[in-house]
Amino acid sequence: MHTSQRAAAMRSSTIRDLLRLADRPDVISLAGGLPDPDGFPVEEMAAIAADLLADVASASPALQYSSTEGLEPLRAWIAERHTATTGRPTGPDDVLITTGSQQGLDLLGRVLGDPGDVVAAESPGYLGALQALRAAGLDIVGIDVDRDGLRVKELADRLARGLRPRIVYTVPTFQNPTGTTLPDVRRRALAALADEHGFVVIEDSPYAALRFRGEVVAPVAAHSDRVVSLGTFSKTLAPGLRLGWIVGPPEVIGAAVRAKQAVDLHTAGLSQHVALRLVEQRDWYDRHVARLADRYGERAAALRAALVDRLGHRLELTDPDGGMFLWATPRPDSAPIDARALLPLAIKAGTTFVPGDAFAAGDHDLLRGALRLSFATAPPERLRTAVDRLAAAIDQLDGRPRPRISRGPLSQVK
Amino acid sequence: MHTSQRAAAMRSSTIRDLLRLADRPDVISLAGGLPDPDGFPVEEMAAIAADLLADVASASPALQYSSTEGLEPLRAWIAERHTATTGRPTGPDDVLITTGSQQGLDLLGRVLGDPGDVVAAESPGYLGALQALRAAGLDIVGIDVDRDGLRVKELADRLARGLRPRIVYTVPTFQNPTGTTLPDVRRRALAALADEHGFVVIEDSPYAALRFRGEVVAPVAAHSDRVVSLGTFSKTLAPGLRLGWIVGPPEVIGAAVRAKQAVDLHTAGLSQHVALRLVEQRDWYDRHVARLADRYGERAAALRAALVDRLGHRLELTDPDGGMFLWATPRPDSAPIDARALLPLAIKAGTTFVPGDAFAAGDHDLLRGALRLSFATAPPERLRTAVDRLAAAIDQLDGRPRPRISRGPLSQVK
Numbered sequence: 001m002h003t004s005q006r007a008a009a010m011r012s013s014t015i016r017d018l019l020r021l022a023d024r025p026d027v028i029s030l031a032g033g034l035p036d037p038d039g040f041p042v043e044e045m046a047a048i049a050a051d052l053l054a055d056v057a058s059a060s061p062a063l064q065y066s067s068t069e070g071l072e073p074l075r076a077w078i079a080e081r082h083t084a085t086t087g088r089p090t091g092p093d094d095v096l097i098t099t100g101s102q103q104g105l106d107l108l109g110r111v112l113g114d115p116g117d118v119v120a121a122e123s124p125g126y127l128g129a130l131q132a133l134r135a136a137g138l139d140i141v142g143i144d145v146d147r148d149g150l151r152v153k154e155l156a157d158r159l160a161r162g163l164r165p166r167i168v169y170t171v172p173t174f175q176n177p178t179g180t181t182l183p184d185v186r187r188r189a190l191a192a193l194a195d196e197h198g199f200v201v202i203e204d205s206p207y208a209a210l211r212f213r214g215e216v217v218a219p220v221a222a223h224s225d226r227v228v229s230l231g232t233f234s235k236t237l238a239p240g241l242r243l244g245w246i247v248g249p250p251e252v253i254g255a256a257v258r259a260k261q262a263v264d265l266h267t268a269g270l271s272q273h274v275a276l277r278l279v280e281q282r283d284w285y286d287r288h289v290a291r292l293a294d295r296y297g298e299r300a301a302a303l304r305a306a307l308v309d310r311l312g313h314r315l316e317l318t319d320p321d322g323g324m325f326l327w328a329t330p331r332p333d334s335a336p337i338d339a340r341a342l343l344p345l346a347i348k349a350g351t352t353f354v355p356g357d358a359f360a361a362g363d364h365d366l367l368r369g370a371l372r373l374s375f376a377t378a379p380p381e382r383l384r385t386a387v388d389r390l391a392a393a394i395d396q397l398d399g400r401p402r403p404r405i406s407r408g409p410l411s412q413v414k
Numbered sequence: 415m416h417t418s419q420r421a422a423a424m425r426s427s428t429i430r431d432l433l434r435l436a437d438r439p440d441v442i443s444l445a446g447g448l449p450d451p452d453g454f455p456v457e458e459m460a461a462i463a464a465d466l467l468a469d470v471a472s473a474s475p476a477l478q479y480s481s482t483e484g485l486e487p488l489r490a491w492i493a494e495r496h497t498a499t500t501g502r503p504t505g506p507d508d509v510l511i512t513t514g515s516q517q518g519l520d521l522l523g524r525v526l527g528d529p530g531d532v533v534a535a536e537s538p539g540y541l542g543a544l545q546a547l548r549a550a551g552l553d554i555v556g557i558d559v560d561r562d563g564l565r566v567k568e569l570a571d572r573l574a575r576g577l578r579p580r581i582v583y584t585v586p587t588f589q590n591p592t593g594t595t596l597p598d599v600r601r602r603a604l605a606a607l608a609d610e611h612g613f614v615v616i617e618d619s620p621y622a623a624l625r626f627r628g629e630v631v632a633p634v635a636a637h638s639d640r641v642v643s644l645g646t647f648s649k650t651l652a653p654g655l656r657l658g659w660i661v662g663p664p665e666v667i668g669a670a671v672r673a674k675q676a677v678d679l680h681t682a683g684l685s686q687h688v689a690l691r692l693v694e695q696r697d698w699y700d701r702h703v704a705r706l707a708d709r710y711g712e713r714a715a716a717l718r719a720a721l722v723d724r725l726g727h728r729l730e731l732t733d734p735d736g737g738m739f740l741w742a743t744p745r746p747d748s749a750p751i752d753a754r755a756l757l758p759l760a761i762k763a764g765t766t767f768v769p770g771d772a773f774a775a776g777d778h779d780l781l782r783g784a785l786r787l788s789f790a791t792a793p794p795e796r797l798r799t800a801v802d803r804l805a806a807a808i809d810q811l812d813g814r815p816r817p818r819i820s821r822g823p824l825s826q827v828k
Contacts, residue, residue, distance in 0.1 A: 001614060001639075001640060001642075001662075001663050001665055001666055003525050003526060003665055003666060003669040004524065004525055004526060004527050004528045004531075004669075005528050006524060006525075006528055007524065007525035007526075007669035007672070007673065008669075010525075010669065010672040010673055010676065032479075033479075034478060034479055035478075037470055037474040037477070037478055038470060040470060040473060040474065040477045040478075042467055042469065042470050042473045042477070045467050045473070046463070046464060046467035046468065049460070049463035049464070049467055050460060050463070050464060053456055053459050053460035053463055054460065055456065056451055056452060056454060056456050059454060059456045059459070060451040060454065061654075062654050063451070063454045063456070063652035063653070063654040063655070064448060064449075064451055064454075064652070064653060064654055065446075065447075065448055065648075065653040065654070066654060099513055099656075099678040099682070100678050100679055102676070102677070102678050102679045103677060103678045105676075106676060106677045106678070110418065110420060110421065110549070111417050111418055111420075111421035111424075112417060112418055112421075113418050114418045114419050114420055115529075117418075128675070128676065128679070131675065131676040132676045132677070134676075135524070135673065135676045135677075200415060225415075226415060228415075234479075238477035238478070239477070239478060239479045239683075240475075240476050240477040240478055240479070240480060240682065240683030240684060241477070241682060241683075241684060242513075242678060242679070242680070242681070242682040242683075248415075249415050251415055251417055252415055252417060255417040255418075255421035255422075255424065258421070258424040259421065259424055259549065261542070261545065262424065262516070262519075262520060262542065262545035262546045262548075262549045263516070263517060263520045263546070263549075263677070264513040264514050264516050264517045264520070264656060264678070265514055265516045265542070265656070266656070267656070268513070268654065268655060268656040268682040268684075268685050269654030269655075269656075270654060270655060270682075270684055270685060270688070271682050271684060271685070274684070
């Protein structure tokens with residue numbers, strides 16, 4: 001059976017293919033962006049499920065068809081938080097509940113752009129966003145990321161030279177894959193560019209709640225009304241719920257609701273009702289997220305210390321204030337590293353990571369030596385063991401004749 | 415903020431707008447396709463949730479990120495049933511779990527067709543399918559439905575005259591909106607046309623399990639390997655789970671998996687694990703579905719008897735052997751009915767239905783006098799009251815000067 005031309009253009013996510021490699025108890029994964037399961041509020045959810053499913057009357061709203069927009073009190077809770085962080089009065093009608101924030105990206109790609117429109121996206125950047133926006137027929141132009149996140153100056157230069165994006169995509173807080181945070185001055189500059197040039201900023205904030213250090217930086221949405229915000233419960237409650245949201249102006253939310261009707265009718269009711277009852281205990285949620293952030297902070301410190309100790313002569317590291325990832329690049333004064341050639345050696349040694357060029361929206365070669373390292377899934381002592389294994393794999397790579405650069409898809413790495 | 419041209423082309427579903435109108439306790443809805451909540455297996459789900467959420471180890475697979483394909487044992491269960499009904503050996507790798515079968519339509523629209531490709535679809539037919547396929551940029555050509563479902567002869571004539579569809583979309587068993595079932599001889603003819611002309615049949619079967627009368631008719635997929643099958647737990651377990659599936663050849667499933675990665679990563683884990691544990695008790699599932707079908711059978715009989723009694727002189731009715739809907743059209747020997755003009759009168763009288771032309775894939779005028787009536791949501795005595803109210807509304811309509819035909823969107827009806 002023939003599939004469509006656009007189907008042939010869709011590639012499998014290298015990260016998701018890698019998750020399979022990581023799924024062996026003897027391998028300590030620094031690859032996947034999996035939250036720590038010990039942070040899932042299982043006890044609370046068990047009590048909620050028992051209460052919710054106690055009888056038909058109580059369970060029906062969660063089990064019946066429901067509105068495409070999503071549960072009104074859950075949207076109200078999200079709107080209230082958005083108001084608090086952005087200073088913009090936001091109500092439940094400004095919010096659409098999505099099947100994870102990945103669906104938010106799919107919907108926004110379709111309702112903000114037409115095929116052939118240009119998206120300027122962080123490079124390296126979140127792969128799933130690039131996939132969703134490409135699937136919507138949009139053309140991606142990469143804008144570099146440095147230790148302070150998106151190089152807004154580079155974007156400004158490209159705009160001055162004639163780039164006309166419909167959308168700029170960014171994860172400004174604890175970026176995936178680099179862990180960097182866009183400073184306030186760059187956020188204001190980005191917002192000003194949006195107002196001047198008329199593009200829409202998609203501000204994707206899956207990790208922002210997981211701050212373990214430093215002061216909160218106001219979202220880009222605080223500085224312009226040309227921002228559409230994406231959020232998720234995947235990193236604060238549980239990814240398996242598949243619960244995210246879009247906050248945006250009425251015309252965007254209206255269009256996204258109509259698109260979602262055709263896409264999956266509405267988001268799973270059981271997930272929405274469980275999440276609502278969890279967040280209704282307001283103090284619980286903030287305490288819960290603070291506990292998660294503390295744990296990730298410990299792990300980030302442990303991973304970074306081990307890397308400095310064992311590989312500080314070879315790698316430069318970002319120093320994230322939150323989130324799940326840090327980014328390692330070869331020191332300019334040391335031998336280069338081919339991260340794709342390193343990966344099979346690392347797996348043999350018992351650890352995994354994601355090679356940097358998997359996240360490229362632009363020039364792959366620039367990112368060829370980089371590694372994305374996740375500190376979220378393993379406790380400190382396991383992270384230290386993983387770094388020992390990574391160091392052994394790099395030693396082994398150094399002992400080899402300089403490998404030719406492989407340009408094949410990462411999914412062929414076994 | 416400007417939205418895209420394609421966003422402007424997406425219209426709101428009239429059915430979903432109508433659900434709001436129906437959502438008043440004093441209105442007996444014959445409009446929505448809502449399953450009876452008393453059929454939700456709430457007790458069983460409560461026990462399963464308690465067990466699943468008993469500790470982190472047991473809950474994690476449901477709460478963590480998981481595979482795009484869906485839970486393997488759930489796919490195996492679906493594959494086994496598919497093998498039994500079609501006679502084609504089917505394994506878990508031939509199945510993709512989707513966020514409801516609505517998502518199956520969205521994914522198939524994208525991976526089976528490119529913008530501008532033609533879909534031949536039943537008219538009247540399932541609105542959500544038309545929305546999803548149109549959103550994928552496909553052009554819809556309507557093929558009429560009669561008392562035996564899709565007029566395969568008409569399709570054959572159109573093909574002989576040069577129609578070249580990529581896809582033919584059909585709900586062959588207890589069709590939405592007419593409740594008709596495609597006889598075996600037409601199924602074989604449709605399969606032969608697919609083999610001859612090289613199109614793909616999307617065989618959508620949300621209601622097939624709800625047979626309350628007559629013999630099972632083998633699916634179209636039994637007769638050709640050019641069929642992709644869609645199924646769902648929405649009508650047998652609960653729609654709020656948002657659980658459906660695609661069964662198809664490896665190249666289609668592979669492409670749909672890659673598309674789904676970009677669309678929502680994977681289907682909600684809590685829903686998948688609850689459903690798996692429900693169906694693992696094999697005898698329970700078959701007994702449960704048989705009970706549901708019995709209940710719908712009683713209701714269908716009650717609705718049809720009341721309609722014959724009160725409105726037999728005005729309406730011709732289909733006589734479904736299962737599902738949720740029957741279809742009423744004005745008798746050729748009686749006065750015409752403008753169903754859109756009737757609707758506000760019916761709502762005032764305390765009942766609702768969906769005007770037939772809302773389901774048109776082709777000529778709206780042909781369906782202008784038709785009504786889709788759902789017998790799923792209300793018990794027999796309420797159905798009889800609803801028919802009294804409908805009859806009163808028709809009397810009132812007859813007393814009026816002949817209304818001009820309104821071509822505005824149904825959503826403007828208040």
